[in-house]
Amino acid sequence: MSKRWLAAIPVVAALIFATTAIGSGTKAASSGTFRLGTANGIDSLNPYVAFNQDAYSAFEYIYPVLVQYDSHLHFAPFFAKSWHHSKDGKTWTFTTQSHAKWSDGKPLTAADAAWTINIDIKYQGGGAANEAGLISHIKSASAPNATTLVVHYKLAPNPAYVLGQFQQFYILPKHIWAQHLGRNGAGLKTFPNNAPVVGSGPFNLVKFQRNNIAIFQRNDSYWGVKPKIEEFGLQQFSDDDAMVTALQHNNLDAIEAVPATAMKTLRNGGFVVSDVPGLDQTDFIVNSNPKKKHHRELLNLKVKEAFDHAIDRKKIDSVTFLGAAQPANSIIPAPAGVGWHDPHLKTVSFDLKLANQILDKLGYKKGPGGIRVAKGQKMSYDVVAPTDVQSIPRTFQILQTDFKKIGVKLNEKALDSSAAFALMSGPNNTYQGFDLAMWDWTALIDPDFMLSVVTCAQYGGWSDSGYCNKQYDKMYAQQQVAKTVAQRKQIVWKMQAYLYKQRPYLWLANDDSVDAVSKNWVGFKNTAQGPFNEINIQSLTQVHQK
């Protein structure tokens, strides 16, 4: 249609009209500003509301935390200079930084820490529910003087557990938040905590616009290691393409998470692309509710074992994740800190013959259409597929094809995540609503959280598998109170081996954390949680121009 080119006329006219707009300062900002791009963003500046990873990473830089992880994922002092615990393990004492100030000039002391802990305990059933996991087992906290924090526990927790909890615990300024308690702490959640945020960290959050931008400026009265840059900004894009394009045209200096498809392009474009093992794992969930009514053959460990052998993890890694992933084999991913992952666990082999043998031995004969019949029911299942995980559709295709070869029919049932969870846990937290599902988990460095999601207590909470096992729950409680770190590790390994056989989850892939930085900058450190993370403040305090 050659006539269509005439349509170019109005376009050119518009171009001429807008000529004044071209070339207006979109190039590199001042040398002291680091521009970071993300496709996720900060959902809220209020720690009692925020859910997104970027929000927590932001808090890491603007709020004091007692301890952080060093480069080797060992605990290092932060707001707490040192610590020790009583002989019976129930009382922990932290010595905190002296002469520290909040960004509005008011003194930052151990009293703020104690206060935050105490209101979190008081309102854990209401406004402070988000933090309930971090103060479990704490009876109370006090600050006998400005640099001493004393925490009283109901039992004697494992030292690594205590520090792991406090590593994620953001201390808030009492003089700001005490005015916003509201009824039963409900006010804690509705306080917007707008920028400029009163905090105390290497940076102050001075500007925030939802879905758009967050600007952090260097805090010159900071009590710790001062950043090399003057400020950094976190810019949110609605999609990866826009973000990568912005990086390519020098409108950004780095991006947090590079889509697998753009890795090669960015490397070829001269950017430094870092690909390290990450903490995100995708899974195939088998409803393991022991009280399940339908398709009870799925409770049979042998059936789950057969399914496990029908999963081609290599193919999933290469097709869905384009090689930026490792096969997963445990609820605790390998990059979790300090050897929490049980190294003895081997990835389950992809062996269709073996899978068929196991199912044959169980007597589940193949019927019409090649679908096996188990106890009078066809082995044809709906697989709940939440739409918020992008990798699921491609992975499902692979699984569906391979499962067909072992006589099991899978039907994709896509639902958005809240509808999916409502179905899976329903009706009324009885976990009768589904047979199979796919989802993903983002683990933390400390294993406690991931281990908790398959406990009976998480019915209606984090449990998406309906798994409930008394023996497992016992081990879970034990690892929290193990006397030494080594002992805790033993229990954590035992738990993983136990779940390895119980298979509430068939683990698929552990995807990498991939970031990209312009070659003009050094010191921006990628970790299992990405470069902008809740692990420590190294990235943005160390990054600087070459």
Add this chain to the structure above:
Amino acid sequence: MRGIDYVLKRVGFAIVTVFVAVTINFVLFRLAPGNAVSNLSRVPHATQQLRHALEVQFGLDKSKWQQYVIYLKQLSHGNLGVSYENEQPVSTNLRIALINTLPMVTLGTVFAIILGTFTGVLAAWRRGTKTEGASLSSALAFYAMPTQWLGLMLIILFAGIFPTGGMTNEFLLNPPFWTHMKDLASHMFLPALTLGLTLYGEYTLIVRSAMLETLGEDYILTARAKGLKPRTIVRKHALRNAMLPITTLIALSLGYIVAGAILIETVFSWPGIGRAVYEAVLERDYPMLQGAFLVLTLSVIFFNLVADLLYFKLDPRITE
């Protein structure tokens, strides 16, 4: 009097429609599974106590009818509820977003009007020639393109010349006024152009048909016989005739344009109301969605009313 009758009738109708829209909005979102409780109670050690507290907070412990009445009451105070995502009032979130959208949408409409008028006049004046065909074809072609795809095509073409995402360069700190304006304009150009290109086809057709109507009239023949220049004829007579349908069309479009901006703002990461809707869809932030769509629906109703009244005012031939 006939005129006032008509006006009252249309206004009354608009009000009733608003009420129906509000009700439909309420019902739609109560049907959706997953409410405040399931979204927000997924915290470690969630207890029944917490769930109940959340239910009370969002008013979900009351009967549907009671919830409806409360909803209406809140609406009359401009309270659109609280967003699940950031626990802030929906109206605040939307207000900020709307302010961001309006300049871009206005510029886009201006583009559409300019393009549409130009091509419409061209097509009518050069009736039956290739120029007319070309004008119409290009108008139709742009109209047929999926908006989000057209935006992506413009990104491919113009990346590097114009910024392809965001509203301003956020890293320009405290820029002087004109730098800021230039920055804003350069970011606004591509999304507004996308909007303009998608919209202008309709304007072309309307302008053209209005012009054709007029150009066939006797008094035009007279004007030409008198030796008046074509340009004068077009401007003085034909274009004036097109004012009625064009104005009505613009008014009608305005109501929908803001809604149509969803696709454009998503492609260009423009932090306006369209993007707020997109993010709310992703997060299933029902209060935000409910609020946004109420606002969009109301704007449609409002602009339709404006179009109605304009049409009545401008067209002397209405028989009622």
Add this chain to the structure above:
Amino acid sequence: MSDVTFFVEAPTEGGKSRRGFVVRAIRHQPAAIAGLVFLVAMTITAILAPWIAPYPLHQQVGPVFGHPSWQHLLGLDDGGIDMVTLLIWGSRTSLVVGFAATFVSMVIGGTIGVVAGYFGGGTDNVLMRITDYFLVIPDVPLMIVVAAIWGPSLFHIIIVIGILLWTSTARVIRAQVKSVRERVYVKRARALGAGHTRIVLKHVLPQVAPLLIASTVLTVAVAIFDETALAFLGLGDPSRVSLGSIIESAFQRAAISTGAWWAIVPPGVLVTLLILACSLVGGAIEDALNPRLRVAHLSARMFRIRPLVGRGQDAV
């Protein structure tokens, strides 16, 4: 609502049949012929998809975003799947949604339009008010709710789009039926005691048919457009490939920044051509119904821009 509509008459070209009208309308416009040919070709391709697609649909046949080559004329997408295969299957889904949703909306809209126009009075008022209220139902939240409650399946998308599109057809048909109802031969038939059904079927529908066909074709265009938009917002059926979902996955998987234009340009071009073809064909029929003014109504699209503007108002 304030949609102002044309009501037009199918000119009675002494002696020639109504049925031939549509054919004649198209025959005089080369663009419309091209459009019709294209539509037919796409429909045949879509039907024959399982046999003519060069590669299996979900099979990776090369590297991610592989370049176009002789074996893969339009390259590969982000999963290493052949683009030509994707486009063939994708247009199949898009056309299915387009036709099915249109069918739903035609049945609803046509029925309501005929009933309202024919019976007039109170029935007309009630039906028109209902139509107006349907106009204010916001599409995207309806789609979300449907997706959340019943799952985002193709069937539900078809129903949702169909429910949203019938209004313009209803209004146009109603206006036309109203004018036909006043014709002498209809009045005579009534005087002779013919029943309503007979009159509608024998006298009204044939007059209305060309307009209905035009409306149908134009609605298909909008339905296809809507499907593309819904897929882009992530509300499509994730287990199906449609032209909209191809654009969406290219967008999500950073096709542009990787320079893989072939993953994103062809699906959009196809959608554009489909919509263009429908618009040309439908427009040609409408033009023939009122040759002097040649105003094609670019009907509802993109979250309901509905500029049905012209002369005259809904006949009272």
